[in-house]
Amino acid sequence: MAAGGTGGHLFPAEALARELVARGHDAVIYTDARGARYAHALEGLPHVVLPARSLAGGPVGKLAAATTILGAAWRARGDLRRRGAVAMVGFGGYPSFAPALGARACGLPLLLHEQGTRLSLANRQLLRFASGVATSFADTGGLAGLPPGRVVETGNPVRQAILDARAPYPPLSADGPLRLLVVGGSQSAAVFGRVVPPALRLLPASLRARLRLSLQVAGDDAAAIANELASAGIDAEVRPFFEDMGARLRDAHLVLTRAGATTIADLLAIGRPAIFVPIPQGGSADEQLRNARTLEQLGAGWCMPEAELDASTLAARLQSLLASTDTLPQAATRAAAAGRPDAAARLADAVLALVTRGRRPA
Structure with missing residues (x-):
């Protein structure tokens, strides 16, 4: 794996x-120094750390990157x-x-896996060397002209801790607790720290009293935000990182997140x-926006571009969703129908089939 x-x-x-x-x-995983920091993911797995460098930049930068890559x-x-x-x-x-x-130089088959709804830049540039492509979505962009036999939809493999947390959607009643999980990564969560607290304060008191909020916020503002939410009558847990993400996803009625x-x-x-709330990238690199739009079309969620995200618009959307006992369970059903909890097994099947084909005599 690379x-x-x-x-x-x-x-x-x-x-x-x-x-x-x-x-x-x-199995062995090849990654760079950043990937090696995910020690919990690599625990017990052989891995090799290689130098890496982006091809972005001028002629000098591209030459240096090419030297590193080779x-x-x-x-x-x-x-x-x-x-x-x-x-x-x-x-x-x-x-x-x-x-x-390096694998192609050894004559090994190369299978590319695409996690998003469109081939990433790296996968597009490696496509000419690939024996096949495994996709996470049926309509993955960037594959025009590729023979159908070289493409297999497997879904995107997820961690065992997530699979272990699978459970039916939690009951949602007209007066019971409403569990809202807000996560955005260590850097991109900053916008949620700015927008979510004032948005929640705009909700009716009856909704605020029912909220059970888990809010990811990086930096030194967690305590101040927690106090601010408590003063508005909101039961909130504010942390820079949640170690038990599987359990929190399992218990959530609604998640506010990146895409x-x-x-x-x-x-x-x-x-x-x-x-x-997709990370704004712009142009052809708007991968998260495409991901979010795809899920919205499936009826599994709602897309709110960051440029349109403010306290009042978020409050209106939250009030509409949380006040209904039907909308969220219906979206949860559509999300589960689109899920591929067996993605790792399907991808492993595709890898082994590729190896078997490569061993057949010409």
Whole structure:
């Protein structure tokens, strides 16, 4: 497995690696120094840390990146041969370049896995070397012209901790508690820290009294925000990070979050509705916006671009959703129907089928 240094790339690679190991196969993950920081994901799995560099920048930067990538590809090639590897699965991110190129230099089949609704830049550039592509969504963009036989829809593998938390949607009554989970990652959660508290204060007192809020906020403002929410009669737990994300997703009636591919896979696997606030990227790089729109079209959530997010608009949306006893359960049902809790197994099947085809005599 070759994966970029973010959780969005590394967690699906981890899920596939553990599935293959459970079936009696050996697996190794190639990543960069950022990916190696996810020690809990890599625990017990062989992994190789390679230097990586983006191709962005001017001629000098591109030359330096090419030198780094070629050097890392040479190292990956040697390591793959030493291990007797039979296939490579690339999960995107520029750190996946070198291992993928090293695998092709060894003559190994390369399967690309795309977590989002459109091929990422890294996967688009590696597509010419790929033996096949595994997608998370049926209508994945960027595959025009590719023979259908080289594309398989597997879904996006999720961590075992998420799968272990799967449970029916929690009962929702007209006067019972309303569990709202707000998460956005260590950096992108800042906008939620600014907008969510004033939005919740605008809700009717009857709704505020029923709220059970889990709010992720990075920085030194957590205590002040918690006090602010308590003064508005809102039962809130404010933290920079939640270790028990599976349990919190399981218990949530509604989630407010970004629209990264791994976040979406987790939500669909458990079957929980969400308000998606995509990270604004702009132009053809608006991957999260496409993800959020896809889930909105499926009826599994609602898209609120960050440019349109303020306290009053968020309060209006929350009041509309939380005041109904039908809307959220219906969206949860659609989310669960779109989920692929067996994605790691399906992807492992695709990898082993690719290896088997490669071993057949011409």
